[in-house]
Amino acid sequence: MNNETPLLSVTGAGHRYGDRFGCRDVNFDLWPGEVLAVVGESGSGKSTLLGMLSQRLTLDEGSISYLTTRESSAGREDGTEFELLDLATLSEREVRRLWRTEWGFVHQNAAEGLRMHVSAGGNVGEPLMANGWRNYSKIRSEAEMWLRRVEIPSDRIDDAPATFSGGMRQRVQIARNLVFGPRLVFMDEPTSGLDVSVQARLLDLIRQLVAELGLAVVIVTHDLAVARLISHRTLVMKDGAVIESGLTDRVLDDPQAPYTQLLVSSILQG
Numbered sequence: 001m002n003n004e005t006p007l008l009s010v011t012g013a014g015h016r017y018g019d020r021f022g023c024r025d026v027n028f029d030l031w032p033g034e035v036l037a038v039v040g041e042s043g044s045g046k047s048t049l050l051g052m053l054s055q056r057l058t059l060d061e062g063s064i065s066y067l068t069t070r071e072s073s074a075g076r077e078d079g080t081e082f083e084l085l086d087l088a089t090l091s092e093r094e095v096r097r098l099w100r101t102e103w104g105f106v107h108q109n110a111a112e113g114l115r116m117h118v119s120a121g122g123n124v125g126e127p128l129m130a131n132g133w134r135n136y137s138k139i140r141s142e143a144e145m146w147l148r149r150v151e152i153p154s155d156r157i158d159d160a161p162a163t164f165s166g167g168m169r170q171r172v173q174i175a176r177n178l179v180f181g182p183r184l185v186f187m188d189e190p191t192s193g194l195d196v197s198v199q200a201r202l203l204d205l206i207r208q209l210v211a212e213l214g215l216a217v218v219i220v221t222h223d224l225a226v227a228r229l230i231s232h233r234t235l236v237m238k239d240g241a242v243i244e245s246g247l248t249d250r251v252l253d254d255p256q257a258p259y260t261q262l263l264v265s266s267i268l269q270g
Ligand SMILES: Nc1ncnc2c1ncn2[C@@H]1O[C@H](COP(=O)(O)OP(=O)(O)OP(=O)(O)O)[C@@H](O)[C@H]1O
Pocket: 017, 021, 022, 023, 040, 041, 042, 043, 044, 045, 046, 047, 048, 049, 222, 240
C-alpha cells in the first residue's frame, strides 16, 4: 500500500474566509521523498493552502488524505503498518500525534517556530523529549549532532536563538523540525528575509537534508529560483486557484498559462 498510495492526496480542497475563498479547487498528490513548491504573487493563496494542508485552517470543501505510519503490534515483519487518514475527521489528539512524530513546519519567522530564549540545544532536544526520550546525555548528544549537521558552531549550543543571526535561527529551526524523523515537512518562505548569500547556503542545506532523509516537503515561496533549486514539482497559484502545475523544470522552462509566462519572464528581465 505504501508504494502505491501518495503520502498526501488533495482533492478539490478549499478554505473560505467569510464568504470568499482564500484558495479553492486544489488538487494534487505528494509522494514520499517529493518536494512540491507552491509559487505565486502575494495574495494568491499560498499561505492559505499551506495552512489548510497543515490543519491550521479548516478544510471547507474537498478532502485531504494522509498516509500515516504506525508501529505494528503484531504481524508485519518490518514492524510498521500504514493507514490512510482523512484529515477532516481527525481528533485533536491524532493531529498532535502527527505534529509530534511525522510532521514538521518551518516558518518564515523563526520566532514562530523556536523558543527564542531557550538554548539552541534545548530547542532541538525538546521534540525528542516529547517523543519519550528520557536520557539527558543522549538527548544532548543527538541535539549536538543535529546542530553540527545544520552548521551551528558547537560552542553556541548553550546560547539562545535570540542571540543568533537570521540564517542561524533558520538552521536551528530546521534542526528542531528534523530531529525526530518526520516524513512530511511544510515550509513557509524559509529563506526570504535573509541576505542573498545566506539564502543560497540555507537552500543548499535544505536541499541536501531533504534528499538525504527522503523527506516529502511542501514549500511556499514567491521566489521561482527557490522553486527551481529545490522542488521536483511546482504549483502556480493566482487568485486562490492553481493555474498550472507540473514538473518544476517544465513549468519554468515551458510555462503554458499566460500568467506563469509573465511570472517567468519578469524574473528573466528582473
Ligand atoms: N485572515 C484572513 N481573513 C480574510 N481574508 C484573508 C485572510 N488571510 C488571507 N486572506 C485573503 O485570502 C487570499 C489569499 O491570501 P494568502 O495569504 O493565502 O496569499 P499568499 O499567496 O500567501 O500571499 P503572501 O505571499 O502575501 O503571504 C487573499 O485574497 C487574502 O486577502
